[in-house]
Amino acid sequence: MEVTGLPFEMKHVQLGNHAFEGLNNCYVLGTEPDAETTLVDTGISTDDTRAQLQEGLDEYDLSFADVDRVLLTHHHGDHVGLAGEIQAAAGASVHVHEGDAPLVAGDPEAEAAMRDRMETLLDAWGMPGPYREELLGFLDSGDVTGLDPEVTTFVDGDRFDLGPVTLEAVHLPGHSVGLSGFRFDGPRGPELFSGDALLPYYTPNVGGADVRVESPLANYLRTLTRIIEAGYVRAWPGHRGAIVDPSGRAADIVVHHRDRTVRIVDYLRGAGPADAWTVSAHLFGELSSIHILHGPGEAYAHLGHLEEAGVVESAVGGSGSREYTLVDPEPDLDALFPEVARGKDPSDIPGHG
Numbered sequence: 578m579e580v581t582g583l584p585f586e587m588k589h590v591q592l593g594n595h596a597f598e599g600l601n602n603c604y605v606l607g608t609e610p611d612a613e614t615t616l617v618d619t620g621i622s623t624d625d626t627r628a629q630l631q632e633g634l635d636e637y638d639l640s641f642a643d644v645d646r647v648l649l650t651h652h653h654g655d656h657v658g659l660a661g662e663i664q665a666a667a668g669a670s671v672h673v674h675e676g677d678a679p680l681v682a683g684d685p686e687a688e689a690a691m692r693d694r695m696e697t698l699l700d701a702w703g704m705p706g707p708y709r710e711e712l713l714g715f716l717d718s719g720d721v722t723g724l725d726p727e728v729t730t731f732v733d734g735d736r737f738d739l740g741p742v743t744l745e746a747v748h749l750p751g752h753s754v755g756l757s758g759f760r761f762d763g764p765r766g767p768e769l770f771s772g773d774a775l776l777p778y779y780t781p782n783v784g785g786a787d788v789r790v791e792s793p794l795a796n797y798l799r800t801l802t803r804i805i806e807a808g809y810v811r812a813w814p815g816h817r818g819a820i821v822d823p824s825g826r827a828a829d830i831v832v833h834h835r836d837r838t839v840r841i842v843d844y845l846r847g848a849g850p851a852d853a854w855t856v857s858a859h860l861f862g863e864l865s866s867i868h869i870l871h872g873p874g875e876a877y878a879h880l881g882h883l884e885e886a887g888v889v890e891s892a893v894g895g896s897g898s899r900e901y902t903l904v905d906p907e908p909d910l911d912a913l914f915p916e917v918a919r920g921k922d923p924s925d926i927p928g929h930g
Contacts (some may be wrong), residue, residue, distance in 0.1 A: 579637075584764055585609070585741035589813075592620035593844070594655050601655050602815055603630060604770060608637055612740035613645040617759060617770050618815060622658035622723025629871040630659060641666035648728075648737065648744070650772025651756040652677035653786070653901050661724025674748060675730040676755025683725030691844040695788045695870075700745055702873040703852035703898030732758070744797030749804070751773035751797025753787035758812075766810040773815045774800055775823060784881075785874020793874075794834065794882040801827040802915045834879070835914045839878050842910065845889065845903040852898035853877040886913050 580587040588605035604617040620626045634640055634807040643690040644667045647660050660671045679687035699709055733748035744759040752773045759770040773781045790796055804827040812823040820826050844859050845851060857872040865871045880901045883889045894900040
């Protein structure tokens, strides 16, 4: 699909995704004469998705061999999977934030450290054995990342001159350590390729999606505040359609996380000490596949945010999991969240509407 209303050419190719929820987006820029053809994200490495991306490029008389540059929003397989194949076909440069670069490049030490960290957290969360086996079986069931590319790292504020448009890297951690968007100037104001930092129909997972992130919820709340303050007029996410009110959507996600925190505090007040798996079961019920990781990861992110604020305390319980006890029964939860969650009407948020 060709996107209209921009001062440069941009194509939007939607790709299937059987491994994780939601269609993936690949954005194709720089198709004008003498411009550098650039892809933002590439989809998972499966035969079906490879064919879909090739067919999408065919519509604009392009192939993998015509791609000059790949910009990756973060390290997850459904965003980076075909980057190595495109690089092999075209000699394209592959760019990713320095925080996610070792995982995209397939560094075995980085991958082993990630696995060790995840398994340590599964114990701390109190995940029962059968669920742990199902999760590890799911994660080991297939490789959706394909060839490991050689990567060029970037940091917040780095710029990419494509000819007709310049993109600026915007570091947006939370969902992953190195998750980054790419800002550009549109006809009505600044716009953003947001990756999974901002999605239109569901909230990006924090805590389980990248177990390397320290203080995942606090990091993500800072990311949402940064998006709100930037006043983007439109965002192009990693899944589904464009977001026409990025500031309002980001504010809604802040309020969502505040409401989830209220539910957790209410649960601990009535049930007493609980580990992340137990809190996850209260929030989400029965889980399967990747959600076995994401559910308790989300609970862990919220419980950690509460612990950092002194609302809860944690200790290793008799089962070996880390249990959280409410020590402030009437906490000021508004103080734990950006101002947009403090009883403000969404219409008051800059950029809303």
